[in-house]
Amino acid sequence: MEGVPRPPVRVVAPLLAGALLLCVLGIRGHVRRLEVERRASTVASAIAGRRVKVDCPGPIRRRMFYEITEGxxxxxxxxxxxxxxxxxxxACAGLRRVLDKGSALNLECLYWNCSKADTRAAMGLIVLxxxxxxxxxxxxxxxxxxEAEKRVEATALALGFTSQTAQSVAHWARTDYAELLPEQYRLCADSNAA
Ligand SMILES: [Zn+2]
Structure with missing residues (x-):
């Protein structure tokens, strides 16, 4: 009986290697996301005063949905x-950066102008x-x-920032970041300015 000729090994091997790599990367991404969720949930629970859960989007939800709010x-x-x-x-990518860099991250740039990745790290902390x-x-x-403006410094410390960097985030939350928010969010931002 004549079967379909098997493709030669030199074609199959790279395909298998590629599939394996995708699989490993997928698992790695999943593990990293679970760690962000777990660490963020601990911080959120302390603020909420009860056990709460923080959810980050997986790769499919991230690509399929356009996000209109950060949280x-x-x-x-x-x-x-x-x-x-x-x-x-x-927001989750920002928190990922916070956990990856920890005390090594210096966010003095928030007083002037930060890279997109650093801005996202600070934003992730404020949104959480x-x-x-x-x-x-x-x-x-x-x-x-x-209340978030008052508590964000503690969030930054809990996730590994130095006190100086945590203060930079808190300052940014009260100033430039607050100015970007829609009117209904600006109760304190307006009284800060007054
Ligand atoms: Zn809100």
Whole structure:
């Protein structure tokens, strides 16, 4: 019986190697994402005052959905927050950088102008803190951002930053970052300026 001729080894071997590499990279990405979620959940739980979960998008969700917000917490009709937040791919990538670099990352550039990756690291910390305050039970965006501005320094320290770098993030949260936010988030930003 004549079968389909088998493709020669020199064609199959690179294909297998490629598939294996993709598989390894996929698993590595998954493990790294789980670590960000686990470390961020610990920090979020401390702020929320109860056990909460931080969710980062996987590679499929990251490509398929256009994210309009950097983070989200659902509230029930009577104003009770879910014990879970979904962060954007950007916010999670920022937190990934925070964990990777830790105390080696210097964010003095926040007083002037940072690279995209460094800006994203600071943004990730502020967004995580903001969503954690929501999970504490605060709905109003202005009040939530106000409290996040006060707590972001502790978040940065908990995830490995030096006190100096944590202060740079907190300063940025109250100033240039706050200026980029829509009006309903700016309760404290406006009183800072006054
Ligand atoms: Zn919010």
């Amino acid at each position: 989200r917490v659902r509230f029930s009709a009577d104003g009770v927050p879910d014990p879970e937040t979904n962060l954007s791919g950007d 803190t903001h969503e954690s305050v929501h999970m504490r039970g605060v709905i109003d965006e202005g009040l939530t951002e106000c």
